[in-house]
Amino acid sequence: MNAYLADLFSLAGRTAVVTGGSSGIGRGIATALARAGAAVVIVARGEERVAETVHELTEAGCRAAALPGDLSTRAGIHAVADAAAGPFGEPDIVVHSAGINIRPSFTEITEDDWDATMTVNALAPFLLGQRFAPGMAERGFGRLIHISSQQAHRAFVQSGVYGVSKGAIESLVRSEAEAWGGTGVTSNALVPGFVLTPLNARLQQDPQKVAELAARTMIGRNGLPEDFAGAAVFLASPSSAYVTGQHLFIDGGMSVH
Numbered sequence: 272m273n274a275y276l277a278d279l280f281s282l283a284g285r286t287a288v289v290t291g292g293s294s295g296i297g298r299g300i301a302t303a304l305a306r307a308g309a310a311v312v313i314v315a316r317g318e319e320r321v322a323e324t325v326h327e328l329t330e331a332g333c334r335a336a337a338l339p340g341d342l343s344t345r346a347g348i349h350a351v352a353d354a355a356a357g358p359f360g361e362p363d364i365v366v367h368s369a370g371i372n373i374r375p376s377f378t379e380i381t382e383d384d385w386d387a388t389m390t391v392n393a394l395a396p397f398l399l400g401q402r403f404a405p406g407m408a409e410r411g412f413g414r415l416i417h418i419s420s421q422q423a424h425r426a427f428v429q430s431g432v433y434g435v436s437k438g439a440i441e442s443l444v445r446s447e448a449e450a451w452g453g454t455g456v457t458s459n460a461l462v463p464g465f466v467l468t469p470l471n472a473r474l475q476q477d478p479q480k481v482a483e484l485a486a487r488t489m490i491g492r493n494g495l496p497e498d499f500a501g502a503a504v505f506l507a508s509p510s511s512a513y514v515t516g517q518h519l520f521i522d523g524g525m526s527v528h
């Protein structure tokens with residue numbers, strides 16, 4: 272990387288925690304941050320996929336560590352918060368990509384569905400931000416990066432409680448931007464369209480639905496995890512210092528109409 276680009280985008284010497292970093296969008300982002308120089312801690316439940324991701328990154332010459340953890344309970348979230356600084360020190364960047372979308376029909380949503388979805392998708396980002404942002408503010412640099420959804424803006428394919436959780440995330444981004452304004456800590460969200468990941472494996476079994484969703488974009492295809500690499504590096508880097516409280520749509524133009 273030439274010196275000018277390094278000043279803008281290098282993450283050398285930075286530490287990142289990526290929840291959901293073992294799959295899909297989170298894995299794409301963890302790979303991008305690691306390749307841009309950050310030491311990355313991968314958080315998710317499935318130990319095998321976490322270990323595989325760490326192995327792939329270290330094989331590529333990156334610094335990465337595994338932190339198996341479950342963000343679906345308060346105790347689990349606090350355990351991750353306590354352990355995340357272990358491998359590489361306090362994080363400069365936290366990416367919240369862990370998420371679930373269980374899609375029951377609206378009348379069948381149970382209180383347990385509500386609790387499970389809101390805990391992983393909204394409470395975990397809130398609590399992890401509370402844990403790590405004060406240290407970032409003291410050090411004068413921090414990046415909180417959230418993954419929202421089209422469903423924070425419009426209802427389709429059974430938005431249900433998932434859409435509610437993503438609406439909460441977009442408001443959390445604004446609240447965090449306000450809370451940490453002037454400290455060097457920013458909070459922003461990436462807003463995917465329909466991305467081909469294990470999250471929507473069931474939907475992907477219907478080729479007509481997949482084609483219809485691709486047709487709703489301006490680019491003419493559905494998203495891939497690697498589509499998030501450049502935007503994530505930008506939001507994690509020094510060059511985004513004057514960008515906060517924003518939602519950046521990485522959706523092939525799906526949101527434009």
Ligand SMILES: NC(=O)c1ccc[n+]([C@@H]2O[C@H](COP(=O)([O-])OP(=O)(O)OC[C@H]3O[C@@H](n4cnc5c(N)ncnc54)[C@H](OP(=O)(O)O)[C@@H]3O)[C@@H](O)[C@H]2O)c1
Pocket residue numbers: 290291292293294295296297298314315316317318320340341342343367368369370371372391418419420421462463464465466467468469470471
């Ligand atoms: N794919 C899309 O079209 C799309 C669209 C809009 C928004 N998004 C959002 O993008 C984010 C990533 O989604 P994705 O499509 O990349 O999904 P994915 O491939 O299913 O990845 C989800 C990740 O979250 C982890 N995770 C799930 N529950 C967890 C828990 N209780 N504790 C800790 N980790 C947990 C998973 O690992 P384990 O299961 O092993 O824990 C996995 O690493 C989510 O927030 C999702 O809502 C996705």
